[in-house]
Amino acid sequence: MTPDEYCQQKAARSGSSFYYSFLFLPEERRRAIVALYAFCREVDDVVDECSDTGIARTKLAWWREEIDRLYAGVPQHPVTRALAPAVQTYALAQEHLRDIIDGMQMDLDYDAYPSFTELSLYCYRVAGVVGLLATRIFGYTDEATLRYANDLGLAFQLTNILRDVREDAARGRVYLPLDELKRFGVAPETLRTSATTDAVRELFAFQASRARDYYRRAFDQLPDADRHAQRSGLIMAEIYLRLLDEIERDGYRILEHRIRLTPLRKLWIAWRTARRENHRHRRLARTA
Numbered sequence: 001m002t003p004d005e006y007c008q009q010k011a012a013r014s015g016s017s018f019y020y021s022f023l024f025l026p027e028e029r030r031r032a033i034v035a036l037y038a039f040c041r042e043v044d045d046v047v048d049e050c051s052d053t054g055i056a057r058t059k060l061a062w063w064r065e066e067i068d069r070l071y072a073g074v075p076q077h078p079v080t081r082a083l084a085p086a087v088q089t090y091a092l093a094q095e096h097l098r099d100i101i102d103g104m105q106m107d108l109d110y111d112a113y114p115s116f117t118e119l120s121l122y123c124y125r126v127a128g129v130v131g132l133l134a135t136r137i138f139g140y141t142d143e144a145t146l147r148y149a150n151d152l153g154l155a156f157q158l159t160n161i162l163r164d165v166r167e168d169a170a171r172g173r174v175y176l177p178l179d180e181l182k183r184f185g186v187a188p189e190t191l192r193t194s195a196t197t198d199a200v201r202e203l204f205a206f207q208a209s210r211a212r213d214y215y216r217r218a219f220d221q222l223p224d225a226d227r228h229a230q231r232s233g234l235i236m237a238e239i240y241l242r243l244l245d246e247i248e249r250d251g252y253r254i255l256e257h258r259i260r261l262t263p264l265r266k267l268w269i270a271w272r273t274a275r276r277e278n279h280r281h282r283r284l285a286r287t288a
Helices: 003-014 017-021 027-049 053-072 078-089 094-109 116-138 144-163 165-170 178-184 188-192 198-221 231-249 263-287
Strands: none
Touching: 003 017, 003 027, 003 078, 017 231, 017 263, 027 053, 027 078, 027 094, 027 116, 053 078, 053 094, 094 116, 116 144, 116 231, 144 165, 144 198, 144 231, 165 188, 178 198, 198 231, 231 263
16 A cells, blocks of 8 residues: 555545545645645544553654654655655645644643633644645635634634534533633533533534634634635535534534534535535736
8 A cells, every 4th residue: 555545445434424525636735635634643643542651752752752753754655655745745744744733732731611712723734734735736816815724723613622522521521612612501521411401502502603704713714815726625624514503403412412414415515515616716817
């Protein structure tokens, strides 16, 4: 198996919505973003699958050394070997890859976040930074696109936190800010139950509203000149916004069951969004 094939299998097996947004990219950019996604999955799996925090810290330390080897031109792991051409072609910053590892380290250091200030740092490291790296791979001409990418990454992470709130709580992690739980009168242990009380529903509605605010901020900052290049992010956003719609339509009963979109629906949303953005791009080209 080649390094690219390893990353492709890693991405496909995950079943992530991100995979569908990569399908409409040119081959070189698709290989690069799949390698970046596979890297994120590898370091995330260290935390999620390793019950011994000491071993997890050792593995994350190995990945930090592997990033150093990548930028020295001697990567060892299939993921970093696949990522090496992208690092050169798209000038991916070493500090950003290290930021992602630091974000995973926060999962070992924190089992809850006192306020949104601390949570926003976590979201930046595990998602905002990924958005910045992805933006370089997709291509951009305007610095405002980097602000779009950061806010879109945070919006994705806030959506993930809401979707996964019960599963995370069952693993002893509470990503909803503790001061906001207190404000809405929801005890952290409630998140491990299937009780959708009015207080729980109001808390979740507040979280969904914050996520939507970040989507709006991101879209407002995306220049028309970069919109077509960034269409993979827009595809992902459409999928995640439909997920938020489903959570809201279901009355925020995410403690009772997991809300998800089928693979066929994700593919349909991806195709429809790509088609819309292609039409938009052609219209702009005709009027330029």
